[in-house]
Amino acid sequence: MRLIRLLRKDLASEMSTWVDRELMSVEQARAICRLYDVDYDEVRARSGGYRVLTGLGFLFIGLSLITVIGANWEAIPRGVRLAGMIALTAGTHALALRHFLSAGRSRGIGLFMLGNLFYGAAIILIAQTYHLGEHMPDGVFWWALGSLPFAVLLRSSWLTLFSGTLALIWFFLEYVTGFFAVWFPVFIAAEVYVLVRGRRSVPLFLLCVVSLFVWTETLLSMLWTEGWVRGELTSEHFFVSVALFILAYSASHWMHSLRDSRAKDYGVVLALWTLRFALLGLFVLSFEQPWLDLIESDWSSQPAMWAIVAMLMAVALGLGARTGTLRPLLAVCALSAAAMVAVVHTESAEAAIWFQVLDNVALIVAGTWLVVRGAIGGISHYFFMGVVVILLTAFIRYLDLIGDYVGGALLFLALAVLLLGSARYWKHRQDAGKEA
Numbered sequence: 475m476r477l478i479r480l481l482r483k484d485l486a487s488e489m490s491t492w493v494d495r496e497l498m499s500v501e502q503a504r505a506i507c508r509l510y511d512v513d514y515d516e517v518r519a520r521s522g523g524y525r526v527l528t529g530l531g532f533l534f535i536g537l538s539l540i541t542v543i544g545a546n547w548e549a550i551p552r553g554v555r556l557a558g559m560i561a562l563t564a565g566t567h568a569l570a571l572r573h574f575l576s577a578g579r580s581r582g583i584g585l586f587m588l589g590n591l592f593y594g595a596a597i598i599l600i601a602q603t604y605h606l607g608e609h610m611p612d613g614v615f616w617w618a619l620g621s622l623p624f625a626v627l628l629r630s631s632w633l634t635l636f637s638g639t640l641a642l643i644w645f646f647l648e649y650v651t652g653f654f655a656v657w658f659p660v661f662i663a664a665e666v667y668v669l670v671r672g673r674r675s676v677p678l679f680l681l682c683v684v685s686l687f688v689w690t691e692t693l694l695s696m697l698w699t700e701g702w703v704r705g706e707l708t709s710e711h712f713f714v715s716v717a718l719f720i721l722a723y724s725a726s727h728w729m730h731s732l733r734d735s736r737a738k739d740y741g742v743v744l745a746l747w748t749l750r751f752a753l754l755g756l757f758v759l760s761f762e763q764p765w766l767d768l769i770e771s772d773w774s775s776q777p778a779m780w781a782i783v784a785m786l787m788a789v790a791l792g793l794g795a796r797t798g799t800l801r802p803l804l805a806v807c808a809l810s811a812a813a814m815v816a817v818v819h820t821e822s823a824e825a826a827i828w829f830q831v832l833d834n835v836a837l838i839v840a841g842t843w844l845v846v847r848g849a850i851g852g853i854s855h856y857f858f859m860g861v862v863v864i865l866l867t868a869f870i871r872y873l874d875l876i877g878d879y880v881g882g883a884l885l886f887l888a889l890a891v892l893l894l895g896s897a898r899y900w901k902h903r904q905d906a907g908k909e910a
Contacts, residue, residue: 559596590621611647626664631675634668638681674736698775709771710779717786723748724790727797759833765826768817837867
C-alpha cells in the first residue's frame with residue numbers, strides 16, 4: 475500500500491507547478507488527480523494554508539471575546555449575562571448558516587466552530603453564575619452534544635472532530651470519577667456517518683478508531699468488575715489489545731482491497747498507524763519488568779479474555795482470507811496466541827528474561843522484514859522505518875545490557891556496517907529502477 479495516497483493534495487499542488495512550467499497539460503494533471511480522487515482545480519485555487527490561517531483567525535476571535543467577557547463577568551447583571559451569551563451563541567450560528575448557504579462552505583464551517591466556542595463558554599459561565607456543576611463532566615457532555623447536530627447535518631469533518639474530541643474528554647472524565655459514559659457510542663456513530671457521507675478526513679478517522687478502541691477496553695473493564703463500577707485495566711486488557719491490533723491491521727488490508735478510493739485511503743492510514751503502535755508495544759516489552767508484571771498477574775477474567783481474543787483473531791483471519799493475507803496473519807495469530815498461553819501458564823519469574831529475549835528477536839525480525847519489504851517494493855518509508863527499528867533495538871540493548879567500552883565499540887561497528895550495507899543496497903535498487 476503506497477503512501478502516495480496520503481499525499482495526494484501535495485501531489486496536486488506539485489503538478490500545478492509542472493503545469494506552469496509547461497511540463498504537462500492541465501488535462502493530464504486533472505486526469506492524474508482523478509485517479510487519487512482529488513480535485514485539481516480546488517487544490518490550485520485554495521491551499522491548505524489558507525484554511526489553517528482562517529481557522530486560527532476564527533479561533534483567536536473567539537478567545538479574545540471570551541477573555542473580555544470573562545474578565546468583566548461579575549460586573550454584568552445576571553439577566554444580561556444569560557441573554558447576552560444566548561444571543562451571542564445563536565447569532566454566531568445564524569451568521570454561520572447564512573455564510574454556509576451563500577458565501578461558501580469553508581467560511582461557514584469556521585463560523586460554526588466559533589459558535590461552538592461561544593456555546594462552551596456560555597455553559598461554563600452560566601454554570602458559574604447559577605452555581606451549577608456538582609458533576610463536572612456534565613458540562614463537557616452538553617458542550618459535545620450541542621456541537622454535534624450541526625456537524626452531522628452539514629456532514630462537516632472538522633465540526634465532527636471538534637465534537638468527538640470533546641466527547642472523548644468527557645468519556646475519560648466520567649471514567650476517572652467512577653462512572654461509565656453510556657452515550658459515548660452516539661458520538662462514534664456520528665463520526666462513522668460523517669466519514670461515510672462527508673468529505674474524507676484522516677484526523678476524524680483516527681479519532682473514530684481511537685474512540686472505538688478506548689470504548690471497547692473500558693466496557694470490558696466495567697463488565698469484569700462487580701457492581702458495574704469503574705474497573706481497573708488489568709493484564710487481560712493487554713491481550714485483548716493485541717488481538718484488536720491484529721484485527722485492525724487485517725481490516726486495513728480489507729479496506730484497501732475495496733474499490734472505493736476513500737476506503738483505500740483509510741486502509742493505508744490504519745495500516746500505517748497500526749504498524750507504528752505495534753512496534754511501540756514491542757519496544758515497551760523489550761524490557762524485563764513488563765513481562766514480570768504479566769507473569770505475576772492473577773488472571774481473574776481468563777475465560778472471557780480467551781473468548782474475546784479468539785473471536786477477534788477469527789474475524790481477522792476471515793478478512794485475511796478475502797485479501798490474500800491469510801498466511802502472514804495466521805503466523806502472527808499463532809505466535810501471539812502461543813506467547814499469551816506461555817505467559818498465563820508460567821509461574822517462574824525467571825522466565826521473564828526469556829520472554830524479553832524473544833521480544834528483542836521479534837523486533838530485529840520486524841525491522842529486517844520492513845527493510846526487505848521497503849527495498850523490494852520501493853517503499854522508502856518501510857525501508858527507513860526498519861532501519862530505525864534495528865538501530866533503536868541495538869541502542870536500547872546497549873544501554874540496558876552491555877555498557878562497557880569494548881561491547882559498545884563492537885555494537886556501533888556492527889551498526890555502521892548495517893547502515894552502510896543498507897544504503898548501498900538501497901542505491902543499487904534505485905539505479906536498477908532507473909535503468910529499467
